[in-house]
Amino acid sequence: xxxxxxxxxxLSVSPGETATLSCRASQSIGRSLAWYxxxxxxxxxxxxxxxxxRATDIPARFSGSGSGTEFTLTITxxxxxxxxxxxxxxxxxxxxxTFGQGTRLDI
Amino acid sequence: xxxxxxxxxxxxxxxxxxxxxCTASGLVFSSFGFHWVRQxxxxxxxxxxxxxxxxxxxYVAESMKGRFSISRDNSKSTVYLQMSGLRPEDxxxxxxAKRSVVRxxxxxxxxxxxxxTVSS
Numbered sequence: 001x002x003x004x005x006x007x008x009x010x011l012s013v014s015p016g017e018t019a020t021l022s023c024r025a026s027q028s029i030g031r032s033l034a035w036y037x038x039x040x041x042x043x044x045x046x047x048x049x050x051x052x053x054r055a056t057d058i059p060a061r062f063s064g065s066g067s068g069t070e071f072t073l074t075i076t077x078x079x080x081x082x083x084x085x086x087x088x089x090x091x092x093x094x095x096x097x098t099f100g101q102g103t104r105l106d107i
Numbered sequence: 108x109x110x111x112x113x114x115x116x117x118x119x120x121x122x123x124x125x126x127x128x129c130t131a132s133g134l135v136f137s138s139f140g141f142h143w144v145r146q147x148x149x150x151x152x153x154x155x156x157x158x159x160x161x162x163x164x165x166y167v168a169e170s171m172k173g174r175f176s177i178s179r180d181n182s183k184s185t186v187y188l189q190m191s192g193l194r195p196e197d198x199x200x201x202x203x204a205k206r207s208v209v210r211x212x213x214x215x216x217x218x219x220x221x222x223x224t225v226s227s
Contacts, residue, residue: 032211043202043217044152050211087152091213095166097142099152 002026002090006031006100013078013105021073023105028068032092033065035073037100047086048073050083075105083107109133110163110214113203116221124191129203132204135159136184143177143188145223147199157206158186179227193225 003026011020013019023033030049034046046055048064051071061076088100110140129141143155156167156177162165165177174193186203200220207215 033212034211036214043219044204044214045217046212046215047207049213051213055212055215060146089152089214091211095154096158096168097154097213099154100152 001096002029002093002098004088004090004098004100006086006088006103007102008103010104012107015078015080015107019075019077019078019082019105021075021101021105023066023073025069025071025090025092026071027093029090029092030068031068032090033064033071034089034091035062036089037082037084038087038088039081044087046100068076078105080107108114109205111205111216112192112217113168113218113221115190116201116223117137118224118226119193119223121193121227123193124189125223127201127203127216127223128189129186129187131184131186131203131205131223134205135138137181137206141179141186142204143175143186144204144214144217145197146200147196147198147204152195155201156188162203179199189222193223195225195227196202 005024007022033051035048038044052064063074085102111131139226142157158165158177175180176189202220205215205216
């Protein structure tokens with residue numbers, strides 16, 4: 001089973017600034033990595049798949065990068081609605097699909 | 108617009124079976140596979156099961172095998188998660204998620220979830 005580890009657990013950033021979130025896989029997963037955003041009381045929403053492809057209607061300020069075992073989600077010009085919990089997920093070796101434990105992005 | 112709605116969550120005691128339902132609209136239901144994912148404070152997001160568009164390929168998380176199973180009724184645009192032998196650690200919010208036909212978009216659209224609480 002591929003374990004996904006996200007860091008940091010919580011990230012405090014000011015509106016307008018840039019947030020950088022990390023995700024590490026316990027073995028190489030190529031580019032089979034997705035990122036999700038979950039706002040309080042809402043379902044997770046797909047942001048990025050294939051490590052760097054934005055999903056439908058996702059703003060360009062969200063970008064993903066990385067391959068192998070190290071991945072990054074970068075959010076520029078942070079807006080109030082971006083403060084949420086972010087999860088990474090691998091689909092290289094399934095079952096099972098595995099998720100990271102999440103990074104909380106706080107103001 | 109795709110809409111996914113889960114139902115069937117309840118407060119239950121350990122033991123009795125429970126079936127969750129996931130109904131999807133705004134899509135050709137029979138063209139898509141679906142997952143069940145649960146969310147708990149202890150484990151975060153945990154994948155439980157997947158069923159292919161035609162119901163012929165089913166996968167269940169190893170730790171749930173023997174207790175959880177997944178099925179679907181395309182005529183009702185509904186996917187089910189049958190759970191038995193429920194334990195307090197099964198308490199959480201159970202989400203249904205659609206798998207896109209695009210490679211890598213495995214959890215494309217999600218429902219809000221249905222809450223299951225298991226008490227001893």
